[in-house]
Amino acid sequence: MKSIVDPKSNLQAFRELIILLTRHRQLTMEMAKREITDRYSGQFFGVFWAIGHPLIMMLVYAFIFGFVFKVKIGSTATMPLNYTIYMLSGLIPWMAFQESMAKASFAIVGNANLVRQFVFPIEVLPVKGVIATLITQVIFLLLLIIYVLISQHMLPLIYFLLPVLVFFQVLAMIGVSYVLSAIGVYFRDIKDLVQVFAVVGVYLIPAFYLPEYVPKPFLPILYLNPFSYLIWCFQDVLYFGWFAHPMAWLVNIVLSLFIFIFGYRFFRKLRIMFGNVL
Amino acid sequence: MSSSVISIENLSQAYPIYKKPSDMLWETVTGKVQHDLFWALHNISFNVDAGQRVGLIGPNGAGKSTLLQIIAGNLKPTSGKVHVNGSISALLSLAPSWNIEESGIENIRFNLLMRGCDNRQIKLLTDEIIDFAELGQFIYQPVKTYSSGMSARLSFAIGTAISPEILIVDEVLGAGDGYFAGKAVRRMKDVCDQGKALLFVSHSTAAVRQMCDTAIWIEDGSIRLQGSVDHVTNMYEEDMARSNDQSIRLANIRRIEKNIHLVMPDDLDGPDIVRLRLRLPEDSKTAGARYIQEIRFQWDSPFQENNIQVPLDDSNNRFDSYLELMGCEWGRLYTRQNVIVRMLTPRTGAKKGGHILLKRPAEFASQAWQIKVTWTEVFDSSTDLILEYVDPIAVVWKPFKILSKETLSKGWIRFVASEMLFPTDDISIEQAKITVKERRLSPIEILDAVAIGKKSLENTIAEREPFSIHVHVECLDDAPPFCLNLIVYRTDGVYMFWQPSDYHRQLDTSGAKNITVIFNFDDNYFSSGDYEITAVANTSPWHKDIIQSETEVFDRKTSISRFSITKEIQTVQFGAVNYRARVEIIKENDKP
Known part of the structure; x- marks a missing residue:
């Protein structure tokens, strides 16, 4: 237990992982490319589904909450942008995150043939799913920026922090992917758990509502959920336009770094037995 | 050591076997071992x-x-x-x-x-x-x-x-x-x-x-x-060829039952070794593996060493008693309920049963030796195993007397058997070897085969040179009429030729002890290369008393001999698959 927080071994693992990912970046990219093309090969709309699936989900959410329930958030002096942007600024990172988790839960199991029959750095397998989903997220973020530009005719300066935020999100996604993919080898039910979590989790993050709307007894759930902090950071950049949740930034960055290193160390510990279990 | 590129020392690999998937989860949650282990590799050592x-x-x-x-x-x-x-x-x-x-x-x-x-x-x-x-x-x-x-x-x-x-x-x-x-x-x-x-x-x-x-x-x-x-x-x-041939010959159930007690040539050891075997009864319908946990020998002796346990995970004659792991029915190691057991798997082509070798102590070298054998196996079959030992005087396997059968916890069952082992000497072992050699399991035995050309050496034929393959067969007095099949493969395994001797008509094989069946290749269509001859003797399909379904294989010799076809100047591409040889037979040593 002590070694989880031991700075020396953490730093060492961090360096090891960075070296590994830089050395095999081409392989990772190539695998991510394959992941996208293989997933949709032979389908009529092909790669469109990578965008189409989350796009339809978002349209449904926007319709239900914006038009049917007529949720009124924003368009005030402190929150000038409209509800759709509020909702999307939370949904975009959340959907990418849960997509990468779903991919990670069978990143190793689904490539059992590769793992068993080839000698190659299997550490790239969980990362390739992250890269693949990241592409979708970047496209959505660009669409959102265009939407904001059209509706507001300007972008807040804080939008320049978006790459930084995405960078830490990627670290967290890689870390979580390492953990889930390693568990997935031993405990195959994990992919169903992740699916259930994806459906439920979207309501556990402050994406559709403001924290103030949550009844007091349930507030701890929101604050204990690490994804809330990620969402608040994205809302700060994309919606509020200023550091509305400074604590969330601190928590998000520290947590991302921690899970990145912890995930890799967890994976490294379990990987030697993969071949025996698969 | 320094020049070794790969060095492997005492390598073992075990696979966990779970009876149901939930056992795996149960094990990770509680930490209590729920699986058996199958030992895929055991104690491998080598250097490259x-x-x-x-x-x-x-x-x-x-x-x-x-x-x-x-x-x-x-x-x-x-x-x-x-x-x-x-x-x-x-x-x-x-x-x-x-x-x-x-x-x-x-x-x-x-x-x-x-x-x-x-x-x-x-x-x-x-x-x-x-x-x-x-x-x-x-x-x-x-x-x-x-x-x-x-x-x-x-x-x-x-x-x-x-x-x-x-x-x-x-x-x-x-x-x-x-x-x-x-x-x-x-x-x-x-x-x-x-x-x-x-x-x-x-x-x-x-x-x-x-x-x-x-x-x-x-x-x-x-x-x-x-x-x-x-x-x-x-x-x-x-x-491979031997076990192949053996499994063909043993396919005849009637013969197995008749011969199961007979000692084979390599079942005979020196007078200071007792060979035992644990085997399934011959009428056993179950072909599943048996799991043997412990084998122990005990006897009354004024000296100390009178209770020995057979190591199940090793086969080494430095022990007083050890398993003969190769060539008989002993299988892999297996860890069942946290106990290492040895599998006993019925298989064709191997010696029947799992063989155990026991050194005879010097004090019993010239006197009768009363031993007690205890073995424990998991009881998941309705038939009991049979324990037997080689009696070099009668040259048969003799069964032990079962004294008791006791059910232990978790489905393990313990057998106690006992028998009096009489001393032997080198002379009676030699005698036994002769008896075994002379005892024939089959009425018809294929001795050898040779390819003879018109002018060249034995088994070396020139391309296109007419030649014949002579197969020598020995028959007992009561030998039924038989048909000899000649099969030729190229040494890389490509099938070339097959023909039964009575393809055209039944050849009269009765009344002789030594018979030579000759396949004449008047036209030699074999291209240059090396070939292997396999010969099989079975009942003649022409024989009037034989119903087709009862065709019996008397003998089969895989790769009984080789011959080569040497290259001549002109190279021709051809094959022999559809060629039919002219067959004749020669009888010698006519029976009176």
């Missing part, structure tokens, strides 16, 4: 030196592929040490990581990336791979348009491109045409000549002989033999 080409041979499921995966680093061994000194390139499967929608070029790039190449190396190696694979314009086509031979070529080219220090190949030459196979052999030899090592797994002894200088024969997860490639492959082929 630089420049050595090692072939791994053995039947299916012997553990060869598991061993390769451990060496390649894809599996973590349960125990033992693996030391690999150098970079490994493994062709563990025929199909590399193909994306069948992408072209050959793109797949080359991907697979080189997987093997850790950078852009500069990829550029360099891609041309080399394209040259070697010789796929022409196909290299720009999607891999899904390739034939299996083409993808095998590309796969091999990629696998050997980065000139690894250690090349591991698992049955990759199977596909691909003869021309490419030759190229592949040269490439592998080149790799080894650069001071690197090759590990080659194949079922084909011909391929191993061609590729390797040493061979390791693996069976049931242990090394059965290792040494020079010719020695090991010859022994392996002999063993």
